[in-house]
Amino acid sequence: MNPITPIINGMAITLKHMFMKPVTLQYPDERPKVAERFRGLHGLKVSHSKAKCVACYLCPTVCPAKCITVEAGEDANHDKYATVYEIDMLRCIFCGYCVEACPVDALKMTGEFELANYSRQDFIYSKERLLEKQ
Amino acid sequence: MGIEILGLPMMYYIAMVAKVLVAFVFVLLTVAYATYAERKIIGHMQVRLGPMRTGWHGLLQPIADGLKLFFKEEIIPAQANKFAFLVAPLIALIPAFITFAVIPFGGVIEVAGYKIPLQIAAYYDTAAGQVYDVNVGVLYILAMSSLGVYGIVLAGWASNSKYSLMGGLRASAQMISYELAAGLCIIAVFMLSGTLSLTKIVELQSGMGGFDWYLFKQPLAAFMFFICSLAEINRTPFDLPEAETELVSGFCTEYSSMKYAMFFMAEYANMVTVSAITVTLFLGGWNGPLTAAMPLLGPVYFIAKVYFLIFVCMWIRATLPRYRYDQLMHLGWKVFIPLALVNIVVTGIIGYFL
Numbered sequence: 001m002n003p004i005t006p007i008i009n010g011m012a013i014t015l016k017h018m019f020m021k022p023v024t025l026q027y028p029d030e031r032p033k034v035a036e037r038f039r040g041l042h043g044l045k046v047s048h049s050k051a052k053c054v055a056c057y058l059c060p061t062v063c064p065a066k067c068i069t070v071e072a073g074e075d076a077n078h079d080k081y082a083t084v085y086e087i088d089m090l091r092c093i094f095c096g097y098c099v100e101a102c103p104v105d106a107l108k109m110t111g112e113f114e115l116a117n118y119s120r121q122d123f124i125y126s127k128e129r130l131l132e133k134q
Numbered sequence: 135m136g137i138e139i140l141g142l143p144m145m146y147y148i149a150m151v152a153k154v155l156v157a158f159v160f161v162l163l164t165v166a167y168a169t170y171a172e173r174k175i176i177g178h179m180q181v182r183l184g185p186m187r188t189g190w191h192g193l194l195q196p197i198a199d200g201l202k203l204f205f206k207e208e209i210i211p212a213q214a215n216k217f218a219f220l221v222a223p224l225i226a227l228i229p230a231f232i233t234f235a236v237i238p239f240g241g242v243i244e245v246a247g248y249k250i251p252l253q254i255a256a257y258y259d260t261a262a263g264q265v266y267d268v269n270v271g272v273l274y275i276l277a278m279s280s281l282g283v284y285g286i287v288l289a290g291w292a293s294n295s296k297y298s299l300m301g302g303l304r305a306s307a308q309m310i311s312y313e314l315a316a317g318l319c320i321i322a323v324f325m326l327s328g329t330l331s332l333t334k335i336v337e338l339q340s341g342m343g344g345f346d347w348y349l350f351k352q353p354l355a356a357f358m359f360f361i362c363s364l365a366e367i368n369r370t371p372f373d374l375p376e377a378e379t380e381l382v383s384g385f386c387t388e389y390s391s392m393k394y395a396m397f398f399m400a401e402y403a404n405m406v407t408v409s410a411i412t413v414t415l416f417l418g419g420w421n422g423p424l425t426a427a428m429p430l431l432g433p434v435y436f437i438a439k440v441y442f443l444i445f446v447c448m449w450i451r452a453t454l455p456r457y458r459y460d461q462l463m464h465l466g467w468k469v470f471i472p473l474a475l476v477n478i479v480v481t482g483i484i485g486y487f488l
Contacts, residue, residue, distance in 0.1 A: 010453045014179040024183040 034111035039094045041112040042087055042125070043132040045105065051131060052106035055082040059098035059107060067091035068098060085127040089115055108132075145248040146257055153254050157234055164444075165402040166196040172448045179452040206391040211294060214388065218292035223389070223396035226285025229278040230403035236271035237410045238333050240420050240432035252420070252433060253333060271332035272320055275411055276313070279366060282404065283309040286368075286375060286385045289397070293388035301384025304459070305375035309366050311466040316362035318474035322355040322481045323348055323415050336419030347418040354477050356416035358470050360443070363412060365466065367404035369447055371454040372462060409443035410436075417443075 025032055034040070045052045055072035067090075073083035099107045110132075117123050137144040170185065170192065177184025185192030210219060240252030242265060249258040256267035268274055283306055290302015326348060327335045339347050349356045365372040376384030386397045413419060417439050420432035457465070 007454065011449060014449060014453045017181055018175065018178045020181050022178060022183045023181050024186075026183075026186065 034113065038111050038113070039096045039109045041089070041110050041115060042092075042098070042130055043108045043110045044085065044127065044130045045108055046132055051082065051085075051127070052104050053082045053085060053102075054080050054104055054106070055085075056080075056103060058101040058103060062097045062101040064095060064097065065091045065093045082127065085130065087125045087130065089123040089125055090120065142257075143248070145246070149245070149248065149250045150254075150257075153250070153252070157239065157254055158231065161231060161234055161403065161406055164406050165399055166200070168402045168405065168444060169199065169398070170196050171444070172451070175445065175448045176452045179449070200395065203395040204392055206394075208391045208393070209388070211388050213294040215292040215294065218288050219388075220393075222285050222289035222292055223393045223400070224285070225288060226282055226400040227396045227403065229281040229285075230400045230407055233275050233278045233407045234410065236268050236274050236332055237407075237414055238267070238336050238419055239410075239436045241425060241429045243429045251333070256333060265333055267331055267333045269329070269331045272324070272330045272335075272415075276317060276320070279404075279407075280309070280313060282367075282400070285397075285400065289389065290385040293385070295388050297382045297387045298385050301375045301381050301387070304381075305368060305385060308368070308372065308374060308462060308466075311463065312362045312365040312372075312470070315466060315470035315474050316359055316366060318471065318478060319352075319355040319359035319362065320415065322352050322474070322477050325478065325481050325485055326351060332414055332419075336414060336421060339418040340421045340425075343423050345418065345421075345423075347416060347421075349416045349418075352416065352477070352481070354473065356412070358474055358477075359416065360408075360412050360446075362466075362470060363408040364447065364450070365462070367401065367408055369401075369405060370451040371457050373456060374459060374462060405444060405447055406440065409440045409447065412443055413439040 053070075055070055057070055057072070060066070060068040060070050067088040069084060069086040069088075070082050071084035072080055075081050094109070096109055099109055115123075139147065173195070174184040174192070185195040188194040188198045210216060235254045238251070238253035238256070242249050242251045242258055244250070249260065251258050251265045251267070253265075253267055255271075256265055258265050286305040286309075287302045290298045290300070290305070293299070323335065324330065327338050329335065329338075335348075368375050374384075375381075376386065381387070386394055389397060413436065420436040422431065422435035425432050425435065
């Protein structure tokens with residue numbers, strides 16, 4: 001086979017690509033557009049200025065990584081609520097089963113993906129850190 | 135111009151030093167920014183950006199790289215041959231630079247009534263009214279480019295490591311086989327020019343408004359010479375001596391710090407040199423339109439042509455994958471050498487009848 005034409009074709013392609021717009025994202029300066037259904041950091045939904053969670057224990061039950069800790073308590077209106085709600089982000093596999101399991105739609109997954117921290121303790125997200133910002 | 139040293143006017147020495155400095159600094163800068171240009175060009179050919187964060191669009195990247203390498207730890211393997219290990223990077227680097235001594239990068243310019251030919255190893259004899267340069271310039275280039283292989287073989291041997299040794303062996307086999315073909319391509323140029331002096335070769339290409347290049351008379355030789363030169367300086371697609379996938383980093387596996395930087399510089403300096411030689415032999419050197427009226431246009435044309443060829447080197451690197459070793463040898467011995475010989479015979483026959 002003629003060995004020259006494939007080389008010329010290849011050179012033409014690389015030259016053409018040189019004038020294309022680079023696909024690089026200058027990350028810390030430019031932010032990526034996170035997809036709507038992206039599974040990032042969890043968020044506890046808030047309604048009437050308190051968390052919707054009723055501490056039913058469905059999410060720690062369904063969690064395949066066993067990373068959710070819930071402790072139930074009773075408030076002044078005799079309503080069940082979560083006194084402790086912790087997610088260990090070092091164990092979490094971001095499968096989203098907890099969100100699917102939740103019967104009161106109290107949990108969601110946000111687009112937040114920068115979850116780096118300095119100590120292992122900081123990866124255990126407490127209820128205060130998980131509550132969605134109002 | 136009263137003072138004379140060894141029968142030559144003072145101006146001769148000043149011009150000589152100035153030419154050496156200008157050419158050397160220019161080549162060094164080109165080498166430094168060739169690394170940047172390579173990363174940028176290949177980046178854009180792969181639809182990436184290349185270096186962007188050191189200075190405006192990464193313009194300070196070569197300086198940052200140099201500083202980093204300068205402060206890196208110097209490691210000499212315990213079982214290495216120390217003297218050869220230390221001297222090998224120099225042997226690789228120096229021939230790459232001194233080849234520039236005979237390459238004419240411009241015509242004759244006049245400074246303060248003294249005529250200076252823009253070629254380091256040349257001077258204008260006012261009494262005879264002509265330029266004298268190294269009359270075997272091409273042989274000098276061939277000799278120096280063959281010297282470069284010693285640095286690589288020595289580096290491979292002195293490192294006392296199997297990867298380095300294999301890299302060195304590959305380099306020597308490759309350089310020797312491709313040098314033959316490159317030499318045979320140059321012979322075709324001699325047959326047209328009848329001289330080995332690079333100044334004369336460039337002058338002979340000055341016709342037709344500066345476009346009487348040997349490229350048009352010897353397209354096959356020009357093409358083959360450029361490819362063989364790429365193989366001789368171990369550029370992709372012929373970078374087998376430092377094939378990362380098989381040989382870690384080939385002959386420079388054991389090198390670190392500035393000595394590694396010297397090999398790196400030698401590689402890029404070789405690329406600049408090879409482009410300059412190809413320009414001189416086949417692309418009319420510094421010739422171009424209007425050089426007679428404005429002698430300073432000469433260096434501009436020369437630099438533009440050299441940069442274009444450097445761009446082609448990078449373009450080829452972005453396009454082609456590495457050759458297999460048997461393909462490399464096949465291409466060198468069974469394709470290029472016979473083609474170059476046929477080219478010489480055809481040139482001879484045409485030359486005899488014209």
